[in-house]
Amino acid sequence: MKARLKVYCSISNLPQIRDFMRSNLREMEVVGKVSEQIVLAIDEACANAIIHQHSCDGCSCIELALYRDNEQVFIELKDTGKAFPIDTFEPKSTEERIKCHQRGGMGVFLIKSIMDNIQIEQKKDYYIFRFMKNI
Amino acid sequence: MTIVETQHATYTSLRPIGELDANSSIYMDEKIGTMIPDGKVNIHIDCSDLTYISSAGLGVFISYLDDIQKLEGKIAFSNMRESVRDVFDLLGLTTLVPIISTQEEAANLFNK
Numbered sequence: 001m002k003a004r005l006k007v008y009c010s011i012s013n014l015p016q017i018r019d020f021m022r023s024n025l026r027e028m029e030v031v032g033k034v035s036e037q038i039v040l041a042i043d044e045a046c047a048n049a050i051i052h053q054h055s056c057d058g059c060s061c062i063e064l065a066l067y068r069d070n071e072q073v074f075i076e077l078k079d080t081g082k083a084f085p086i087d088t089f090e091p092k093s094t095e096e097r098i099k100c101h102q103r104g105g106m107g108v109f110l111i112k113s114i115m116d117n118i119q120i121e122q123k124k125d126y127y128i129f130r131f132m133k134n135i
Numbered sequence: 136m137t138i139v140e141t142q143h144a145t146y147t148s149l150r151p152i153g154e155l156d157a158n159s160s161i162y163m164d165e166k167i168g169t170m171i172p173d174g175k176v177n178i179h180i181d182c183s184d185l186t187y188i189s190s191a192g193l194g195v196f197i198s199y200l201d202d203i204q205k206l207e208g209k210i211a212f213s214n215m216r217e218s219v220r221d222v223f224d225l226l227g228l229t230t231l232v233p234i235i236s237t238q239e240e241a242a243n244l245f246n247k
Contacts, residue, residue: 102198104194
C-alpha cells in the first residue's frame, strides 16, 4: 500500500514532508542512515519543485507517494508543468561553487548521489519523478 | 530556528538549534551576513543542536566561504551528529572546511 501526502507549495511545509517520510519509512522498517538519506533526497526534490517550479505559490500543490517492495523503496513526486531534467543535469563541483559563491545545484547533486534510480514520466499537464533506493 | 551566538577572544561561535533547511536557512544567512561587515570572520559553527541540514543550509556556508577566506578568516564546524556529517561527506565538504572536536581545537585553529 502506498502512503500518500499532498501539500501546498510553501517551503514552510518542508518539515511536514520530512515528518511524513520519516514516519512512513519507520513503519516500513527503513531506519538509520539510509532513511535519513532518503528523507534528504526527497526534501531536496520537493524544495526544488516548490521554489523553482511554483515560485512558492501557496495555492498550488505537489503530491508524494511512498511504498516499499522487498529491498527497494519507491517514492513518486507528482507535480504540474514540465519536469526539471534531473536525470541529465550535471551539477558543478563543491570547489567550483565555493569560488563563484553559488548555492544552487547541490540539491540535485545530493538526489543523484543518494538515489539508485531516477525516472521522469512527462504527461501533458503534469510529470512524475520516480525515485528508487535499494535498502 | 534559533541561533545562539557566543563571542570568544579570537572567534565567534554560532550554535543553530533545530533544522537548517530551505525555509530556515535565511536566519543563518542573515546572521553571517551581518557578522562579516563587522569583521567577525573567524566563525565556529557548533552543530551539537543541529538536527538536520539540507543543501540550502549548507549553501549559506558555501556562499560565504570564499569571502571569509579572502578576508583571512576561517569557518569551522564541530559536534556534528552522524546524519549531518553524512551531508558534508556527500558534498565533499569535509575535505574543504575544518571539522573540529573540542573548544580547545577551536581556540588553536583561530589563533593561527
